[in-house]
Amino acid sequence: AQSVTQLGSHVSVSEGALVLLRCNYSSSVPPYLFWYVQYPNQGLQLLLKYTSAATLVKGINGFEAEFKKSETSFHLTKPSAHMSDAAEYFCAVSDQTNAGKSTFGDGTTLTVKP
């Protein structure tokens, strides 16, 4: 069985500040890990994914995440927040046999203050 815990359902940062969205996972097999973003009234889109290659993964819009097996974490970061980053972010885990059958976290809503 797999599970994902996103710490903090709401995160608020000032424009230009560091963004840190936390994700911890549980998996009995080597996982694939994903971050998706959902802008208001839009579908989810992939930000980045970890597939057992490099542990530091870079995604779109300046986001990156680091896979830390010892901490079972896959936190999402961005050095400098932009107003357009305001959205809901979902962390997801799957096993390597079917990346689409993912288990999602409850999501973190990011607010960016001017």
Next chain:
Amino acid sequence: GAGVSQSPSNKVTEKGKDVELRCDPISGHTALYWYRQSLGQGLEFLIYFQGNSAPDKSGLPSDRFSAERTGGSVSTLTIQRTQQEDSAVYLCASSIRQGSAGELFFGEGSRLTVL
């Protein structure tokens, strides 16, 4: 269009009625997934289709839920005798193939409200 298309975008129905939600995946994508997103919660896997293989129905919450995929393309999710707890956004996603670490492409969802 080039993306995953879902219809209707919004559906309001009365308790006990049946509803059908449609998903048109990206052309050439062999894998299709349905998820449910309830208010304030993450996505809940419902069912997936891969080519001509039998679908994985392990996420369907009850026998009131069913789905089919015709011709390996369009999929319909049917909810019979709807209940208020069925109210949610139903998301469809497709990917190039099962088993890859490929990206899931999501539609904008169908918001179902059961009165």
